[in-house]
Amino acid sequence: MSKPLKIAIAGLGTVGVGVIKILESHREMIAARAGRPVEIIAVSASNRSRARGIDISAYDWVDNVLDFTTRDDVDIIVELIGGSDGIAHALARQALDRGKSFVTANKALIAHHGNELAECAGKQQLALRFEAAVAGGIPIIKSLGEGLAANRLNKVYGILNGTTNYMLTQMEATGRDYGEILEETKLLGYLEADPSLDLDGIDAAHKLTILSTVAFGVKANFDDVYTEGIRRIKLVDIEYAKELGYRIKLLGIASLAKAGLEQRVHPCLVPNSAPIAHVDDGFNAIVVDGDFIDRTFYEGRGAGEGPTASAVVADIIDIARGHHGPAFFVPARAMQEVALISMSDRVGPYYIRLHVEEQPGVIADITAALRDQDVSLHVMLQKGSEQDGSVYVVMVTHDTREQKLMNAMNQINALSSVIDKALAIRIENL
């Protein structure tokens, strides 16, 4: 077991630099834990000379990452480039086709092509590992696939995107509205190059797809995830939620029942009593329900150089230890196709925020629209008027089927007194 494990790293951004720092600073400790030395053989990035704060002169430099796949002195290719297609996908395919194990932090790649890549890896008993793709510092993939493997898991949910969680936390903490916090977050460099990945819930949906696949052993498809981001959340929503005993969190929720698989990413009102309501700033948290463990809860930093690189290196150590099992913990042929539950079938309570002109009959029109769809109200709040004479009206419904709620919302939005499109936020009494 003393033969070194040789790795090539594609991509030297934050995470790539973190991986090098860990492997070099913990060289001996990792060799003891892995049972063999782990050596970096070659690296590649788009810009060779960029200042990175580390010395990469000891490694072979390769201009074209695909050249890693033909080298006999490389056992594992570590992909830290990103993107669901293009070079990352090509590298994954070629690496596995040519007998290299593949470790990645790329959630988009695994969410879109995980099944295909798992099959390639499985055929040749190669490792395909992606712990870093979900919730950086939390070893959630390993926990789902190994630690909780005795359970039939029925629900996995959590805060999967640190950037939007930071933004929501900041809105509440500073009393500033979405637009201001968005600008600040941009300046801090916390947003993805394409901010839509964060703000529209796409990044969280990538991660949720991976969690569903691992937790349930099903062929989860990214395109089947209902996805809604945080762009429409206003400070007023956070304040009303607080008054009602809730906090607003962007959650990814996946569950599997007899009726099928449900996968959704959207803002939620979660009760103050739920531990997940208190996961703030850039932290991620995941709750897992299983038939024998009941409930377990995991919290840690979701991103950043250290936590993400830690997950990449854990995968490398696992491979060094000889763990070459299937990527999704059951053979690709055993992954099940399951029916999907439509978002319009969701049943639960809703928070509704309306911004309307204060004129006679407005409330009567709104409540009539709700009545027509059998939506009954639990709470209604209206507190005086804004300076321009408009009013905010906030309502909490009893359990309602989503389709009926949306019908009522459409009817309400057609009223001439409605200023902004009404916002409905699902309440999850976790």
Place this chain on the structure above:
Amino acid sequence: MSKPLKIAIAGLGTVGVGVIKILESHREMIAARAGRPVEIIAVSASNRSRARGIDISAYDWVDNVLDFTTRDDVDIIVELIGGSDGIAHALARQALDRGKSFVTANKALIAHHGNELAECAGKQQLALRFEAAVAGGIPIIKSLGEGLAANRLNKVYGILNGTTNYMLTQMEATGRDYGEILEETKLLGYLEADPSLDLDGIDAAHKLTILSTVAFGVKANFDDVYTEGIRRIKLVDIEYAKELGYRIKLLGIASLAKAGLEQRVHPCLVPNSAPIAHVDDGFNAIVVDGDFIDRTFYEGRGAGEGPTASAVVADIIDIARGHHGPAFFVPARAMQEVALISMSDRVGPYYIRLHVEEQPGVIADITAALRDQDVSLHVMLQKGSEQDGSVYVVMVTHDTREQKLMNAMNQINALSSVIDKALAIRIENL
């Protein structure tokens, strides 16, 4: 990989029954995940005919568990008997000597004999696994040894005993004192057969020893853990702590720094802002600090049939998957001996509760004792008198070296006006 993995189960109490339920009810799912069927071959317990709610007639019954070790049709022996020595220890030794892998939920066994057993297992490349020994439903051993393996871990702490956590939670929730809650907890059957294991922190110390060993790769010794239980906590302490912004939790805390290894189990005041302050009832929680992940937090059910059996079966699945690495995740020869930090060197703030006769000069005597040891006060609370004319005085100190605090406490306890021995509780601003 389709050859069945054959197991023998020693001990059919709550956990043993849970293991059988999981393996039988999830037979196909586990075979898919493990890559091979897992079959129960033989079982043993002290009483064959006891009603267990499951049918064990399909398994060979063995009167003497040591007979498992000579059977060619057994791959893994699962020990669920308990106790650090006696039959559990003998079974472990013989199993490993005769080439059987060994899975146990026995924290006392691993805390006392883990190093010796790890060496036996390592020599023959056999698996020795004990996920169920610490924090039942939380896969913390796997997380420490594999998921976080890229990190030098520097601190691990948590709520490791569900029974005492339940008792402290109940005292606060019901406003009843220790004695009453203890009686209730006994009636509920939550206490170990020897209640001292729970109440005096011994069970938590067993678990902490195992956590230290795995987290730091050191030869941790149970006898080196400073251990103090909850017997002296009164309702008045819980109430004063609440008023000061804290909750009282029995924590196990292990840290490794240049100066050496610190391991202690004792009640703590933890600030309300710490997530661990809100882990209630029978739940366990563990916080892990590492150099690259920063901080991660894990919460789940600490005991009970389902969670503990889930951990046992996860270990079995791991072995079926071919994971036979060292028990403590580094070879036994690489486990380090480290210096120990004495409890008397602890530096931090303390909560002190005094019950004294109300007479002139009492406070002067007490504060003089503290001054003589350079203990300075941050808060002092005294609120009227009890019916018998005695008073409770509560103080919070600034950072103090424990030795000095204890010197002052001894001086205070020698005062004639002191009714009960003064109680000091360490404040951990986590």
